[in-house]
Amino acid sequence: MFIKTTLTAAAALFALSGAAFAHATLEQTEAAIGATTKVTLRVPHGCSGEATNAVRIEIPEGFYAVKPMPKAGWEVSTESGAYETPYNNHGREMTEGVRAVTWSGGDLPDDFYDEFTIRGAVGPQLAAGEALYFPAVQTCANVTADWTDTSGSRDVPNPAPSLMLVSTDGGHGHGHAHGHGDAAMQADTTVTLGDLEIAAPFARATLPNQPVAGGFMTVTNTGETDDTLISASSAAAGRMEVHEMAMDGDVMRMRELEDGLPIPAGETVTLEPGGYHVMFMDLSAPLSEGDSAEVTLTFEKAGEVTVTMPIVTRDAGGAAHDHGGH
Ligand SMILES: [Cu+2]
Numbered sequence: 001m002f003i004k005t006t007l008t009a010a011a012a013l014f015a016l017s018g019a020a021f022a023h024a025t026l027e028q029t030e031a032a033i034g035a036t037t038k039v040t041l042r043v044p045h046g047c048s049g050e051a052t053n054a055v056r057i058e059i060p061e062g063f064y065a066v067k068p069m070p071k072a073g074w075e076v077s078t079e080s081g082a083y084e085t086p087y088n089n090h091g092r093e094m095t096e097g098v099r100a101v102t103w104s105g106g107d108l109p110d111d112f113y114d115e116f117t118i119r120g121a122v123g124p125q126l127a128a129g130e131a132l133y134f135p136a137v138q139t140c141a142n143v144t145a146d147w148t149d150t151s152g153s154r155d156v157p158n159p160a161p162s163l164m165l166v167s168t169d170g171g172h173g174h175g176h177a178h179g180h181g182d183a184a185m186q187a188d189t190t191v192t193l194g195d196l197e198i199a200a201p202f203a204r205a206t207l208p209n210q211p212v213a214g215g216f217m218t219v220t221n222t223g224e225t226d227d228t229l230i231s232a233s234s235a236a237a238g239r240m241e242v243h244e245m246a247m248d249g250d251v252m253r254m255r256e257l258e259d260g261l262p263i264p265a266g267e268t269v270t271l272e273p274g275g276y277h278v279m280f281m282d283l284s285a286p287l288s289e290g291d292s293a294e295v296t297l298t299f300e301k302a303g304e305v306t307v308t309m310p311i312v313t314r315d316a317g318g319a320a321h322d323h324g325g326h
Pocket residue numbers: 214243244254255277278279323
């Protein structure tokens with residue numbers, strides 16, 4: 001019994017590896033969630049010996065903002081449709097887009113190999129470890145070769161080309177980072193939220209019984225729409241406010257920006273000691289050097305993002321009496 005099973009498995013493995021060699025597959029094996037990526041379909045042969053005249057790829061739900069790469073000798077066309085989930089693409093809501101791409105009018109003999117490429121973005125709602133399938137069909141003069149089985153089974157003759165979703169490591173991906181704490185803890189702490197890039201966040205350590213502290217960063221608006229930092233919050237503070245330092249007569253005072261801090265299109269706004277800052281009020285415990293504070297920033301247009309502010313020594317970046325007014 002044991003021997004028979006082993007032989008059967010070996011025979012199946014041999015048959016599959018032979019078949020797998022001939023499948024249409026993707027050059028890419030992985031794609032990062034939230035990233036823009038290229039997907040290249042590899043066509044290793046025709047349909048039962050006939051030359052391939054057209055190749056159609058279906059775009060899976062979750063892969064959006066798709067553009068096909070034109071190809072000499074082939075006409076490219078797209079089919080559009082609604083997305084199940086709308087996407088925020090640089091501040092604009094996308095509710096529909098390309099759902100299939102067809103290259104036609106070509107002639108790819110059975111003995112030749114070719115590649116067909118699209119580019120798109122991997123939706124932030126997708127989960128790492130899942131496969132994303134791109135069903136493909138080759139059309140020849142009399143028959144087709146279908147690569148459309150999305151069951152994930154390796155035992156089928158016509159598996160759909162797929163790639164594996166992985167999570168982004170750095171938080172720098174193009175456009176859709178969510179401000180994970182562990183990403184921000186790394187040396188380069190830039191976090192991207194839509195058109196906004198939030199860099200170099202930090203807060204300063206407090207003395208015992210000091211109820212307030214300043215938080216700082218730079219915010220760059222790479223888009224074409226003005227935005228506003230309207231509020232901040234943190235588990236480290238009872239509440240937070242958005243402040244500016246300004247001269248009142250000959251005295252420097254801080255005050256709350258009731259309407260928020262404007263982040264104009266195309267500009268970088270620096271929150272720094274002696275200038276704009278987010279203010280930790282009603283601290284539940286002193287901020288200690290070497291620790292960090294998670295701060296959630298809310299922007300009028302771009303929405304919310306959480307950044308991790310390393311807590312540095314009181315003397316860093318300016319005089320410690322900046323917040324003496326409280
Ligand atoms: Cu303040």
